[in-house]
Amino acid sequence: MGARPPTLREKRRYILVSVEPSGEIIDRKDLYFAVCDATTSLWGDVTAAVISPAVIASDGQYVIIRCRRGSERELSIALSTITCCRDRSIALRIIAASGTIDTLRERIQGLKIPDNVTVSAPEYMIGEKLYRVHNCSGQKVDVIEKGFKNTNRLFLTREDLEEL
Amino acid sequence: MKITDACIYPYPCGNSSVRRMALEARSLGFDRLVAPDTTPGQFHGIEVLNGIIIRDTMVKDLITRVRRERDGKAVVSVQAGDNGFNRAAIGVKGVHILRGIQSADKTAFDHVAARMAADNQVAVDIDLSPLITGRGVTRQRAIHRYRDILVLERRFEFPITLSSYARSVLEMRAVREISGICSLIGMDTPDVERAFTGIDTITASPDPAVRVV
Numbered sequence: 001m002g003a004r005p006p007t008l009r010e011k012r013r014y015i016l017v018s019v020e021p022s023g024e025i026i027d028r029k030d031l032y033f034a035v036c037d038a039t040t041s042l043w044g045d046v047t048a049a050v051i052s053p054a055v056i057a058s059d060g061q062y063v064i065i066r067c068r069r070g071s072e073r074e075l076s077i078a079l080s081t082i083t084c085c086r087d088r089s090i091a092l093r094i095i096a097a098s099g100t101i102d103t104l105r106e107r108i109q110g111l112k113i114p115d116n117v118t119v120s121a122p123e124y125m126i127g128e129k130l131y132r133v134h135n136c137s138g139q140k141v142d143v144i145e146k147g148f149k150n151t152n153r154l155f156l157t158r159e160d161l162e163e164l
Numbered sequence: 165m166k167i168t169d170a171c172i173y174p175y176p177c178g179n180s181s182v183r184r185m186a187l188e189a190r191s192l193g194f195d196r197l198v199a200p201d202t203t204p205g206q207f208h209g210i211e212v213l214n215g216i217i218i219r220d221t222m223v224k225d226l227i228t229r230v231r232r233e234r235d236g237k238a239v240v241s242v243q244a245g246d247n248g249f250n251r252a253a254i255g256v257k258g259v260h261i262l263r264g265i266q267s268a269d270k271t272a273f274d275h276v277a278a279r280m281a282a283d284n285q286v287a288v289d290i291d292l293s294p295l296i297t298g299r300g301v302t303r304q305r306a307i308h309r310y311r312d313i314l315v316l317e318r319r320f321e322f323p324i325t326l327s328s329y330a331r332s333v334l335e336m337r338a339v340r341e342i343s344g345i346c347s348l349i350g351m352d353t354p355d356v357e358r359a360f361t362g363i364d365t366i367t368a369s370p371d372p373a374v375r376v377v
Contacts, residue, residue: 020334041299073344080341081296083334091334094341139187155180155333157187
């Protein structure tokens with residue numbers, strides 16, 4: 001099907017979301033399947049077809065998701081039911097919605113803050129297990145259990161690490 | 165009136181420290197959290213209340229346990245059981261919240277229990293986790309039960325609380341997202357606002373039966 005003239009095209013809306021935990025690289029295709037699965041599971045095939053979600057762009061932890069205009073509410077509720085993407089626990093935090101991708105790209109530039117990665121010790125003993133610092137942003141510190149299999153991730157703050 | 169998540173599970177039950185959950189709650193728009201078996205306090209501007217959840221117990225033991233906790237400032241919750249147990253639990257002075265109504269028997273919470281909850285200012289908790297993480301029949305059942313409870317709530321006006329039961333910061337949801345999720349069970353914005361401040365209603369000291377003039 002050829003491109004339609006602008007007046008006949010479907011009106012779209014774009015939703016900017018932040019993928020938590022920060023520091024995780026999420027494949028756009030995997031995220032698209034997670035979004036489609038959540039939308040279909042919550043609203044059914046018919047409404048999912050009307051919403052027609054698509055992952056348009058990603059920049060670090062920020063992702064732009066497209067939907068049909070008027071279905072932003074349905075999509076945002078569906079996005080809040082996403083808990084995992086390819087067996088990795090994630091959460092999508094909705095930041096903004098816009099009619100153009102450019103506006104959201106500008107918004108992303110404003111949101112980007114340099115990470116402060118000054119931690120006194122790289123490894124910590126928590127409950128007889130050794131954890132290493134994985135990600136550090138502001139007050140937030142994520143640590144991952146050292147090892148090869150079944151490594152747990154803990155979400156802490158700098159104060160928690162100081163108390164250890 | 166503080167916007168409250170009526171149940172979260174910080175470390176060691178979950179994988180996030182209470183401070184981290186408070187930090188996340190602040191950015192998500194909450195003012196207060198209730199965390200079972202946690203030292204109460206103020207973390208990053210968020211008030212964290214201690215919660216006590218009593219489950220799998222007989223009514224006699226429940227009364228003893230609640231009496232022991234009555235002097236403290238903990239939010240006392242009881243896991244719902246059958247209809248008789250629920251009515252008895254609602255009648256116990258010091259019980260604040262009846263939890264897990266979606267997994268209890270279909271007849272566990274009827275109009276009599278609803279009227280008692282309204283009279284005794286005992287809240288019925290709405291667990292958001294089956295709506296967020298559940299899929300298929302699990303979610304459908306939860307939606308059906310919550311809609312049923314909300315019919316009784318509109319008739320008898322007993323308090324409602326909202327709980328995410330988050331064990332991780334990744335399971336916490338923003339106030340706006342929860343409003344959207346609650347719209348699935350027929351709650352409009354005033355209903356959600358009232359439910360978010362349900363903890364204020366149940367922990368407020370009751371009006372005295374006799375007032376000295």
